[in-house]
Amino acid sequence: TAANSWWKNAVGYQIYPRSFYDSNGDGIGDLQGIIQKLPYLKELGVDFIWLNPIYTSPNVDNGYDISDYQGIQAEYGTMADFQELLRSAHELGLKLILDLVVNHTSDQHPWFLAAKADKDSPYRDYYHWQSATEAKAPNEWQSFFGGSTWTYDPESGESYFHVFAPEQPDVNWRNERLRKEMYQMIDWWLELGIDGFRLDAISHIQKEPWDFKITDNPWAPFMNVTGIDDYMVELQAIFDKHQAMTVGEASGVSSRAAVNWTNETGYLDMIFELEHNVRQGLPGEERINVLGFKKVLARWQKHLEWSGWNALYVENHDNPRINSILGNETPQSAKAIAVCYLLLKGTPFIYQGQELGMTNFPFTEIDQVDAKDSHNQYRLLLAAGHSPEEALQLTTHWTRDHARTPMQWDDEVNAGFTSGTPWLGVNPNYSRINVAKESHESDSVLHFYQKLLAFRKEHETFVEGSFDLVAANDPDIFAYVRQDGRESFLVLVNLSDNARTLTMKQALLNKEYQYVFGNGERKKLTKKMHFEPYEALVFQGIG
Ligand code: TEU
Numbered sequence: 001t002a003a004n005s006w007w008k009n010a011v012g013y014q015i016y017p018r019s020f021y022d023s024n025g026d027g028i029g030d031l032q033g034i035i036q037k038l039p040y041l042k043e044l045g046v047d048f049i050w051l052n053p054i055y056t057s058p059n060v061d062n063g064y065d066i067s068d069y070q071g072i073q074a075e076y077g078t079m080a081d082f083q084e085l086l087r088s089a090h091e092l093g094l095k096l097i098l099d100l101v102v103n104h105t106s107d108q109h110p111w112f113l114a115a116k117a118d119k120d121s122p123y124r125d126y127y128h129w130q131s132a133t134e135a136k137a138p139n140e141w142q143s144f145f146g147g148s149t150w151t152y153d154p155e156s157g158e159s160y161f162h163v164f165a166p167e168q169p170d171v172n173w174r175n176e177r178l179r180k181e182m183y184q185m186i187d188w189w190l191e192l193g194i195d196g197f198r199l200d201a202i203s204h205i206q207k208e209p210w211d212f213k214i215t216d217n218p219w220a221p222f223m224n225v226t227g228i229d230d231y232m233v234e235l236q237a238i239f240d241k242h243q244a245m246t247v248g249e250a251s252g253v254s255s256r257a258a259v260n261w262t263n264e265t266g267y268l269d270m271i272f273e274l275e276h277n278v279r280q281g282l283p284g285e286e287r288i289n290v291l292g293f294k295k296v297l298a299r300w301q302k303h304l305e306w307s308g309w310n311a312l313y314v315e316n317h318d319n320p321r322i323n324s325i326l327g328n329e330t331p332q333s334a335k336a337i338a339v340c341y342l343l344l345k346g347t348p349f350i351y352q353g354q355e356l357g358m359t360n361f362p363f364t365e366i367d368q369v370d371a372k373d374s375h376n377q378y379r380l381l382l383a384a385g386h387s388p389e390e391a392l393q394l395t396t397h398w399t400r401d402h403a404r405t406p407m408q409w410d411d412e413v414n415a416g417f418t419s420g421t422p423w424l425g426v427n428p429n430y431s432r433i434n435v436a437k438e439s440h441e442s443d444s445v446l447h448f449y450q451k452l453l454a455f456r457k458e459h460e461t462f463v464e465g466s467f468d469l470v471a472a473n474d475p476d477i478f479a480y481v482r483q484d485g486r487e488s489f490l491v492l493v494n495l496s497d498n499a500r501t502l503t504m505k506q507a508l509l510n511k512e513y514q515y516v517f518g519n520g521e522r523k524k525l526t527k528k529m530h531f532e533p534y535e536a537l538v539f540q541g542i543g
């Protein structure tokens with residue numbers, strides 16, 4: 001982990017390389033494309049970039065099925081391109097972290113091919129094999145992508161284990177040689193000069209004994225299971241050696257447990273929790289539940305307030321666009337959402353296009369969807385008797401592809417993403433929502449993000465200050481105070497598309513709060529505060 005904690009006042013930007021910018025017209029984003037857009041990121045005001053996987057991969061799960069950890073996916077470029085990207089980023093003062101996917105490999109990785117070909121191969125134990133029959137899996141565990149966690153191999157009469165797709169066999173972390181190889185690979189990348197890693201699905205690397213019985217939580221057999229700490233300690237030693245910055249995708253690590261994962265002696269610098277993604281409503285109209293959302297976030301803020309550290313995000317490549325599920329797809333709601341999470345305590349991440357207010361894709365046919373897990377779900381729904389219309393609606397209301405449509409650069413063909421045919425459809429709203437247009441409009445979502453990031457940087461209080469929720473039970477207004485003894489900020493955000501009123505406590509009114517930031521009219525703090533739909537207000541006071 002990074003000794004000087006530079007990441008505490010840094011802002012990250014997540015790039016989904018396949019959909020960011022295509023430099024050679026094959027319809028697929030690439031490393032040269034990212035290099036061309038680095039000045040854009042610099043201007044936005046971010047400090048580091050996280051790239052989703054760019055390694056050699058059969059692409060069953062868009063790069064999360066790796067067949068060569070030290071190779072670059074040919075459609076993204078070469079190792080020379082990567083080194084150029086790293087150099088160019090560093091020249092601009094931008095740090096670069098990569099995705100580290102060590103819970104599983106591709107089934108085309110040489111280790112797995114060797115393991116599958118020969119029961120006596122030393123690589124066999126790099127994976128999890130159990131005797132089985134075609135009809136009877138070793139246990140009842142279910143995978144994240146649907147279906148059994150086991151796939152039968154008739155040649156050997158055994159099944160192998162995978163928490164994601166069958167093409168993503170989980171590696172066996174109990175095997176010391178496997179661990180050594182992983183550590184060498186990690187070392188190699190850090191030697192190359194990258195600044196750290198986002199650790200994919202890291203809380204799943206340890207599994208319960210195979211006879212573990214599932215009760216209420218189907219994922220319990222592979223969520224932060226006892227014994228994982230031994231591996232995390234070993235990983236930590238490598239990260240420490242290189243002062244690498246680390247953020248773990250660690251679902252199943254509770255907000256209490258996260259303290260020890262992310263404090264001064266913790267394994268990682270911070271983790272992405274997955275709990276705040278609280279969904280509600282009927283399929284097709286499912287939205288984020290505001291009260292649940294803010295309560296989860298507030299709990300994580302409190303538990304990691306003085307020991308440990310939060311990673312903050314509202315979008316990533318696995319979820320729909322936040323401006324569609326928490327906002328009402330207007331610039332105003334995109335700005336309100338930005339204020340509500342970017343001023344929390346922790347290291348914020350922005351997902352590509354979020355800074356434009358990009359929205360969900362209006363799917364009308366299943367062929368517009370690429371994600372394999374969504375196609376799986378669609379097939380299962382049809383088999384269960386749903387009509388094609390229902391199956392499409394149920395599948396697309398939460399598909400990951402909403403977030404994976406190409407970045408919208410301008411109002412030219414394909415939103416300026418590619419001169420060829422984009423690998424995934426461009427959102428038809430690109431003539432309204434794009435970088436070129438928003439760069440020219442002073443009140444755009446893009447400029448708002450720039451101003452907000454600059455505002456955050458001006459005040460140390462947003463980094464080190466305390467966090468306290470205000471009006472905790474209000475169903476629509478996300479309100480909190482950040483303070484550090486010298487200055488104090490009151491953040492008030494109406495996360496609904498209705499006008500709202502909030503009565504302010506006298507203690508807050510005594511603080512001489514003055515308006516400093518917002519997405520609407522400049523206002524005074526008064527006892528009865530009236531809010532426009534998706535209005536965000538920040539006040540500054542003393543102490
Ligand atoms: O996602 C993993 C992921 O979301 C699970 O680890 C999570 O714990 C589970 O769904 C809990 O609900 C990562 C990547 O972000 C995703 O794109 C990949 O498909 C996946 O890992 C497999 O590598």
Ligand code: CA
Binds near residue numbers: 025028029
């Ligand atoms: Ca390309």
